[in-house]
Amino acid sequence: GSRVTLDETAYEALEEALILADVGVTATTRVVERLRQRSRSERISDRATLVAALREEIVTLLTPVAQPLPDPLPGSTTVILLVGVNGVGKTTLTARLAREFQRRKFTVMLAACDTFRAAAIEQLEILGGQIGVDVISHQFGADPGAVAYDAYQASKARGADVLIVDTAGRLHTKSNLMEELKKVDRVLNRLNPAAPHQVLLTLDATTGHNGLAQAKSFKEAVGCTGI
Numbered sequence: 001g002s003r004v005t006l007d008e009t010a011y012e013a014l015e016e017a018l019i020l021a022d023v024g025v026t027a028t029t030r031v032v033e034r035l036r037q038r039s040r041s042e043r044i045s046d047r048a049t050l051v052a053a054l055r056e057e058i059v060t061l062l063t064p065v066a067q068p069l070p071d072p073l074p075g076s077t078t079v080i081l082l083v084g085v086n087g088v089g090k091t092t093l094t095a096r097l098a099r100e101f102q103r104r105k106f107t108v109m110l111a112a113c114d115t116f117r118a119a120a121i122e123q124l125e126i127l128g129g130q131i132g133v134d135v136i137s138h139q140f141g142a143d144p145g146a147v148a149y150d151a152y153q154a155s156k157a158r159g160a161d162v163l164i165v166d167t168a169g170r171l172h173t174k175s176n177l178m179e180e181l182k183k184v185d186r187v188l189n190r191l192n193p194a195a196p197h198q199v200l201l202t203l204d205a206t207t208g209h210n211g212l213a214q215a216k217s218f219k220e221a222v223g224c225t226g227i
Contacts, residue, residue: 080164085214107159111135111147115144
């Protein structure tokens, strides 16, 4: 039968939505252009198909730089430091990563270095309890560097394969908090010159180009190895 495609206004609306979501002009133009090409060869006839195709195109942009989560190095504790602004989901990610390493048969410990928020310590302890992972924590308001120190020593003593360090969400523009994060990084580095072995920046899908500014700031402060 006759091929139904979305009209030009649909693509203009999509382009506007992506720009407003702060995807950036370059990426937006590239993605919308690809979708226009695809609509000529495939049948993109309704919103649901368009959204599915949009998702595919965004994944295609990201795939070339995607890397698997490496296994921990044998014979010592691999330290993973999680960083990012407030509310992006670092604490939840800490537990999800722990679960993944457990699935691969590695032993994991967690460090509750977000001493800035009492709920974060409690949240991590609850999640740790649910998956059967030890959480090293101090009381609310404690020095995060001291927590990192204790957690590393405990991980080493217990022969843990991985130590995942949750940190306080901090605005990348607040230099005093960034200094505190650098201190956690330095403490770990003094205990083991190779640590932290990975610094993972957690971004929220809604942060758009602001995410780029966050990545630059955190990379400058503690040198991120992944996102």
